Amino acid sequence: MSKTNHPVLRYRDPVYKTLRELALSYFHEYFDKSGRKSLRNYSLPFSLLRYDPHFWVSGKDDLIAVVNDLEDSRHYTLVKGRHLQYLRSVEPYISFVSDITQWNRKGKRGNFHRRKK
Numbered sequence: 287m288s289k290t291n292h293p294v295l296r297y298r299d300p301v302y303k304t305l306r307e308l309a310l311s312y313f314h315e316y317f318d319k320s321g322r323k324s325l326r327n328y329s330l331p332f333s334l335l336r337y338d339p340h341f342w343v344s345g346k347d348d349l350i351a352v353v354n355d356l357e358d359s360r361h362y363t364l365v366k367g368r369h370l371q372y373l374r375s376v377e378p379y380i381s382f383v384s385d386i387t388q389w390n391r392k393g394k395r396g397n398f399h400r401r402k403k
Contacts, residue, residue: 305330309364314380321375327361 302308309328316325334342334352342349365373 317376323373326365327363329359329361332356332359
């Protein structure tokens with residue numbers, strides 16, 4: 287569980303009719319280092335109300351219990367089978383932009399920074 291530090295993956299306006307449409311709006315922004323698009327599934331809405339906010343908002347421990355519960359929730363497939371062969375790799379400029387961060391390593395906000403490789 288985390289807040290992204292990248293300018294590409296941001297807020298979405300509430301204009302999507304279904305969760306699937308919303309998930310698909312993020313599709314091109316999830317990719318691995320080789321440029322392969324990696325978003326395959328989405329879950330039903332997952333409420334954090336079942337957890338004490340001190341645990342997941344400001345706790346110092348890892349959130350493996352939350353991760354496990356999310357993984358156990360029902361998921362739906364976005365892309366499968368023969369459709370996978372038609373996916374294009376990520377464009378070079380998107381890959382470049384994904385290396386730009388808003389927060390530096392010391393946790394201070396500032397100008398956007400290019401991550402060092």
